[in-house]
Amino acid sequence: MESVISKKITTIAIIGNPNVGKSSIFNQLTGLKQKVGNYPGITVDKTVGTLKNKGRQYDIIDLPGTYSLYPKSEDELIAHRILSGKASEKPDYILMVLDACNLERSLLLAGQVMDLGIPVSLVLNMKDLAEKKGIKINTFQLYKETGVPIILTDARQNEGMDGIKAMIFEEKFGVAHSFLNLKNILPESLSEKIKQRYHLHTDFQAYQYLVFASYDLKVTPTEKKWLLDMATEYQCDIPALQIAETTARYKEINILLDKIVTKTSTTKRDLTQQIDNLMMHPILGYFFFLGLMLLIFQAIFAWAEWPMDLIDTGFAAISGWITETLPAGVFNDLLAEGIVPGIGGVVIFIPQIALLFGFLSFLEDTGYMSRVVYLMDRVMRPFGLHGKSVVPLISGMACAIPGIMASRSISNGKERLITILVTPWMSCSARLPVYIILIGLTVPDDIFLGINLQAIALLSMYLLSTAATLLAALVLKGFIKSREQSYLLTDLPVYRIPRWKAVLLTMYHKSKVFVLEAGKVILSISIVLWVLASYGPSANMDAIAQERSLAMTAASDTEIEELEDYYSSKKLENSYIGIVGKTIEPIIRPLGYDWKIGIALITSFAAREVFVGTIATIYSIGGDPDNEMTIREKLDQEVDPVTGEKVFNTATAFSLMVFYAFAMQCMSTLAIVYRETKSWKWPILQTVFMTAFAYLAAFITYQIIS
Structure with a gap:
């Protein structure tokens, strides 16, 4: 009976670079049918959604955004483990999302994924932006070169989603042609030994097992020793192998791009660049960010006041009704004095929690959050942090747990550890109920220079925690020693109008989890x-x-x-x-x-x-x-x-x-x-x-x- 049921479930993994619209496609496909858990044996959160058609269920896994399958961050390790079947059941198919405006960068990861030998389909997203930039892609030629189905989409506008669903329901995925011949990089006899030992099918799978041997904590000591002994026996310098593979892949990518991409000049004004002249200004950029945070806290107080008062009054009325209606006794007291006030203490803060997560989602969806990462890098460095530390720290304003997990994108071990240790000092959403109830009791609801004094008090608490976080990081920088070098690699996507459906979905899911x-x-x-x-x-x-x-x-x-x-x-x-x-x-x-x-x-x-x-x-x-x-x-x-x-x-x-x-x-x-x-x-x-x-x-x- 179990085997019959399992055949009705097909697993599809969605993978792509950060900011290519991967999560947009995932949300469009699954809607509210999502659940968050952990990969078996791994602390990274995974989001799995379901899609059903004619009695058949498709489990869709939203993999962490990554630029490649090189072992430099835990996100890349997770992608490797899932696609190789080490962390959970190996996906049946892969939906590879590419940025139509930047195929060169996207094809590095896509080429690696296709060389794994798993049936794949390519989704060229952001076709509207590519057209505006005068970029034309010959999808038929790309299909001939890769051998896999290709779909053009604009996920934000829901264009091409019916095509993706049809492809999933008809299971039109294909095993790609070999993108890169590794025989000149990895000794063929070594590749065969690894494939035989682990029952692998492609040279790139063998290569992945070898380069991840030192990074994958789930590899047993015996297997790790065997792989590293093989590398020593064949005189394989793993970092040198990675450089050789990257160089060879980019050569193949450039050859492919010459065949499939044509560009026409466009005189259209670059609105993104004009906005960035303000947002990324070395002085004004910080004032804009601070002002934006103040507006957010002002809105949290102003917009949430009415529903909070309604909830508060409602639960007080429920306690009174229980006391008057139910027979007197222990059960009555437990409900009226214990359970109802306790639940009320949670529910009353749903409006603020939803608004906080909604604003964070809004900033991410517009493309501004990536600017914050870049802008704050110069601020973070003196404190022993990384530009990418701002993402865990800002996430920590919602909850320290996902904030700490987000530090996996930081490849430098010292900076990642410091980020983990100081993130809990950021004022998370769990502190928000404490702040709001106490500020509401002691700070007058007056207006000063057009700004609510309570909003100023709340912002002050967040600024206090931020200052303490940076000072703590500075202290830890002196105590934790490391010679490891670090760098910042991030995208600055074009500014887009936020997708309100995605923002509302985020507010719903985060509030539900809370x-x-x-x-x-x-x-x-x-x-x-x-x-x-x-x-x-x-x-x-x-x-x-x-x-x-x-x-x-x-x-x-x-x-x-x-x-x-x-x-x-x-x-x-x-x-x-x-x-x-x-x-x-x-x-x-x-x-x-x-x-x-x-x-x-x-x-x-x-x-x-x-x-x-x-x-x-x-x-x-x-x-x-x-x-x-x-x-x-x-x-x-x-x-x-x-x-x-x-x-x-x-x-x-x-x-x-x-x-x-x-x-x-x-x-x-x-x-x-x-x-x-x-x-x-x-x-x-x-x-x-x-x-x-x-x-x-x-x-x-x-x-x-x-």
Whole structure:
């Protein structure tokens, strides 16, 4: 039965250079039918979509964008492992996406892919731009030279997508003619030995096994030794082999281009160059980038305010309805005081998360993000970082985990390690709920020079984390030694109008991941918190219950409500979670925090975004069942019994934001750092240093403001 089912599923891998429209084609084919996971045995995220036709399923894998199959970055290693079948089931077909405006660069990777012997089809994307530049491609001649089907597309405008689908459904892929004869580069007898040992079919597959032997961590020590011994026996200098192969490929590419490409002169003004005169200006470019970030944060506050208030009020109403409708008891309390406030603490921030990811997708789709990489390279170098480090760092503003994974595109080991270690200091989307709730409580919603003060406060937190990130990188540059040279290779694609469908898809998928992943953690912790906050040592709880009963009997009607609040607070203090909070309160009191905030700090080490859910749960427990105050209103009214002041005053709020800006409070990030560095040394040092620095910075902040 399993064999019958497996025959109904065909696997297709999409591969191409960065910025050739590969992801556009993938999104057009799969739409919402996508899922994100990991390649087996590899930490790189893979995106797999499905396409169905007449009862047959096609699994489409979106491979990382890469310029070649040389072992210089993990993206290239992933492409090699997938296409060779080492990381998962080998794809049945390959959809090779080329840039019609830059065939020379695209054909380097395409030639290597075709030489693997897997059935392939070529997609010449951006045909509209090629036409505007006066580039004409003889697709029939290209078909004759390569022997594989060819489709011209403009994925942004959905042109040619029906042709791609028809080709997939009819499985019109072809095994290409040999693009490069390797017999003059790799000894034929060595190639045969490798092919026989690993049951390979082409010389280039054998060549790939040999050159990746030292880089592929999944190659067993025995196999690695055998391959390197063969290289030594045949006097093969692997770097020299790569140079020889590249030189030979470009010779073949130039011969092919002479046959298939003709160019006509065009006098059309280059709009991209005109825009770049501003965007890439050595001074104005940075001011434009900073201004753009300010506008984004302004929009996050302005556009998300109404849906956030609606969600906040809605969950408060749901808690009140549950309390009034369901029978009184433990289950009622769990729902109204634990689960609903916990879920509300996640859902309320969907508008900001969606907007943040939407803006990042917008910048990527217009072509501006590549300019940021190039522009920031000169800034990053003095700090021991790489121009490509800006992509992980900006990604870290959404989430540190994909940001750290994005560092694989950095080939220099030292720069990659520094990027991994400092990326968690970028203010990620998990910190955004903390910033927004605290800024909303303490910063007035006033306008200064046409800009919302709350937006300025939020931007200030992001600038603070960015400054700390660069300073930390500078310190690490002095500690981590390396003689490895680095360089920047990036595309500057033409400016395009963003594809709103792609932006909306990104917002949907990222928000979904945030809700599902963060929601599971927050919901679990909310339930545990409710239990720990509702129960405590029986002797203490019985004494409080007896004391409350006596006090209530003797109380007047006007005193009952006051006594309810008093004993609810006392019960919480003597609960298990209250005991933990009270234990650490002397340590955190210099930062302006009480024991309730201490509980939120502890739970936040599972995930930062748990803070709001924890606070929502803690301040809901034991409250008035008829009171439907929102999270913001509850926090705003909380008073410190020691000082008589608001708990969440300006000094405490900014101290908390600074602490959350610098502390390593994400178990998932620690796990990713371990998987990326293959050592527990770095995540442990990272956690200790970041937490100690966060405590010191929060202490200084509180003492100055208070």
